[in-house]
Amino acid sequence: MKESLMDIICCPMDKHDLDLEIDSQDDEEVLEGTLVCSECGERYPIEDGIPNLLPPDMRD
Amino acid sequence: MKGKEWYQADDVAQEYDAKRFSDGGRLIDRREKEAVLDALGPVEGKDILEIACGTGRFTVMLAERGANIIGLDISSAMMAQGRQKAKSTGVEGLVEFMRGDAARLPFPDDHFDAVFAMRFFHLAETPAKFLAEMCRVSKDQVFFDTFNRYSTRSVYTWLLPMGSRLYSRVEVENLLYGAGLELVDDAHDFVLPYGFYREIPNEVAGRIRELDTKLRGSTVGEKLSSVSYWNARVR
Numbered sequence A: 001m002k003e004s005l006m007d008i009i010c011c012p013m014d015k016h017d018l019d020l021e022i023d024s025q026d027d028e029e030v031l032e033g034t035l036v037c038s039e040c041g042e043r044y045p046i047e048d049g050i051p052n053l054l055p056p057d058m059r060d
Numbered sequence B: 001m002k003g004k005e006w007y008q009a010d011d012v013a014q015e016y017d018a019k020r021f022s023d024g025g026r027l028i029d030r031r032e033k034e035a036v037l038d039a040l041g042p043v044e045g046k047d048i049l050e051i052a053c054g055t056g057r058f059t060v061m062l063a064e065r066g067a068n069i070i071g072l073d074i075s076s077a078m079m080a081q082g083r084q085k086a087k088s089t090g091v092e093g094l095v096e097f098m099r100g101d102a103a104r105l106p107f108p109d110d111h112f113d114a115v116f117a118m119r120f121f122h123l124a125e126t127p128a129k130f131l132a133e134m135c136r137v138s139k140d141q142v143f144f145d146t147f148n149r150y151s152t153r154s155v156y157t158w159l160l161p162m163g164s165r166l167y168s169r170v171e172v173e174n175l176l177y178g179a180g181l182e183l184v185d186d187a188h189d190f191v192l193p194y195g196f197y198r199e200i201p202n203e204v205a206g207r208i209r210e211l212d213t214k215l216r217g218s219t220v221g222e223k224l225s226s227v228s229y230w231n232a233r234v235r
Helices: A003-007 B003-008 B010-020 B025-040 B057-064 B076-088 B127-137 B152-159 B169-179 B194-199 B202-217
Strands: A018-025 A030-037 A043-047 B047-051 B068-073 B095-099 B112-117 B138-147 B181-189 B227-234
Touching: A003 A018, B003 B010, B003 B076, B010 B025, B010 B076, B025 B057, B025 B112, B025 B138, B025 B181, B025 B194, B025 B202, B025 B227, B047 B057, B047 B127, B057 B068, B057 B076, B057 B095, B068 B076, B076 B095, B112 B127, B127 B138, B127 B169, B169 B181, B169 B227, B194 B202
Parallel strands: B047 B068, B047 B112, B068 B095, B112 B138
Antiparallel strands: A018 A030, A030 A043, B138 B227, B181 B227
């Protein structure tokens, strides 16, 4: 995912802003990392460049 | 393997397009793409969300036409295919893929110009919830297709292992109203169900399709069609 996506996405549970923690990235995008809800603290992983914004009850 | 697991398996994702959209399936692919383009109109510079984007057939097509598009799906294996497709066509700058729940979208209200879902509502257990959520994040347009209750699809669905939800016009109208949408226009196609087209080789598919189109042109037209496309607007 590109960092510009941060302007659009929000927590699927309470719709508050997310903070981005980057573990690895290339020139274009974030490849691995975590999105953290600034309100409820829920953590959403970014895997292979694809953010996983499934609510916790639907995750694998 | 159950439907949901099957859909998310890596090997299924890798062969998905080749299996579904070769031979007669190519006609379905073409017709569906035409339906999406007709409904969305010129997309350059528009913010668009695709629900249940799968391997990104439509996602990448719309990015090629200049849309800023997000594809959302439950399966990362399917979207890995989509990411490759976007890269090979050079539109990765306009496309994002993400995993998410269509009933709890990670977007604020009224963000997108258009939100659409193809081949999604027949698998939706709670269609009213999904449609309301699509309406919430769209400021203007919502577009989707359904398989029809009173059509050849009823027989075909009865034969399928997964089953699928079929809709009548009244059911769709009630869903639209309940979600806060109004119908702008609708189109109807495929007297013969998709499964039939997938089984026949490309050489005969064209001729069968001609016959299908003629049948639909007759007085029973809409009633016989197995697929409907619904183009709606936020009220």
